[in-house]
Amino acid sequence: MSEEKLQHIFEAAGVDALFIEADFLRRYLTGFYSTDGYVILDGKGCRYVADLRYFEAAEKALAGSPVEVIEGSYKEAMALLAPYKTLGVPYPYTDLASAEALKNKGFALKDCMPALKDAMIVKSEKELSLIQTACTIAEDGFLALLPDIKEGMTEAEVAALLEYNMRKFGASGTSFETIVAFGAGASVPHHETGNTKLKFGDPILIDFGCKAEGYCSDITRTFLFGDDKKHEDFKKAYGEVLKAHELVKEKLTSGMTGKEADEIARGSLRAAGLEKLFTHSLGHGVGLLIHEYPRLAPASSDVLQDGMVFSDEPGVYEAGKFGIRIEDTVCLKGGRVHSFMSKTQRELLIL
Secondary structure, X not given: OOHHHHHHHHHHHOOOEEEEOOHHHHHHHHOOOOOOOEEEEEOOEEEEEEOOOOHHHHHHHOOOOOEEEEEOOHHHHXXXXXXXXXXXXXXXXXXXXXXXXXXXXXXEXXXXXXXXXXXXXXXXXXXXXXXXXXXXXHHHHHHHHHHHOOOOOEHHHHHHHHHHHHHHOOOOEEOOOOEEEEHHHHHOOOOOOOOOEOOOOOEEEEEEOEEEOOEEOOEEEEEEOOOOOOOHHHHHHHHHHHHHHHHHHHHOEOOOEHHHHHHHHHHHHHHOOOHHHOOOOOEEEOOOOOOEEEEEOOOOOOEOOOOXXXXXXOEXXXXXXXXXXXXXXEEEEOOEEEEOOOOOOOOOOEO
C-alpha cells in the first residue's frame, strides 16, 4: 500500500494512532501475512511489530515499502504507543479483553473501522488481480472436479476433491467451508456438507471459493447429475434464477444503491412468482474477507462504485424439494458489471 493511502486512512480515523491486531487488517495495511503481530499507524508512518517467528520474513518482504518492521511483541508495541492518548481500534475485530486492557493503560478508544472500510471497499488494481487469480483457480478446480463426480460419492467426498483441486492449482486455502448439497439438501441455503450419497437424477449445488495471497473468490454452480425427466419444476426455476443473475450484470450500474441492485434480481423473480423463495440478499462484498462491504440487500443504502467487488447470487429454495443458486464474483468497472468468472457455464449443466 502506498504511503499516501496509509496516511489517508490515519487522517480519516481522527485519532493519535491506529492499533491493529486482526490478521486480515494487518495484511491489508502492510501486505504481509502473519498469525501474530501489531500494526501501529500514526502521522509519522506505519510500523509493524513482529516477534522472532516473523521478523526476518517481514523485513525481507517489506523492504522498500512504507512499512517499518520492528522486532518485538506486545510489550514493545505498548512502548511505541506510550506517547498517545487516543487509539483507533477496529471494534468489530477487537475482543473485549484487548479493549479493556488498552483502557486500563489509560488510552481512550475510538472505532477506526469506518476509515478502514472506506479504504477497503474500493479495490486497487493489485487487489483486483489477486481476486481474479482466486476466481480462476476456483473455476479450474471445479472443471477438474466434474469428470470425477460419480454415483455413490458423498457430499463430503466431492467437497474434499474440489478443495484438493483448488490447492493443486495454487490456492493458499479456501475462502470458507465448501458447501456441497445433493437433492433436497440444497433447499437450505447454507446446507452443512455431510455424508448424503449421490443418486442419478439428483440436483447438485456447490458453493465454494479459494484464496490467492489472502484475497477470496466466491462462486456457486447448480446442476443435474443425469436427467431422470423428473425435475421440470427445477428446470423452470433454474431458468428464472439464471435470468435474474444475468439481469444484474446487464442492468446494474455505478451509482446505484445496494437496495436498487437487489431489486433487479428480486423484481425478476417476483414477476416469475418466485420472490418468496428468494430468502437471502443478492450479494456481499468480497476481498480479504468473504463477506465485506458493499451489501446488496433490500435495506442497503451502500452506493456502488467502480472498483467495488461483490457477489451476484440470486437463488430460490423450496423446502424439501430443491435449492438453486447461481453466483459469480463480479466488479464494477467503467460503470458496468464485469464478472471474474469466464470458464464455467451458467446455463443448466447435466452431467
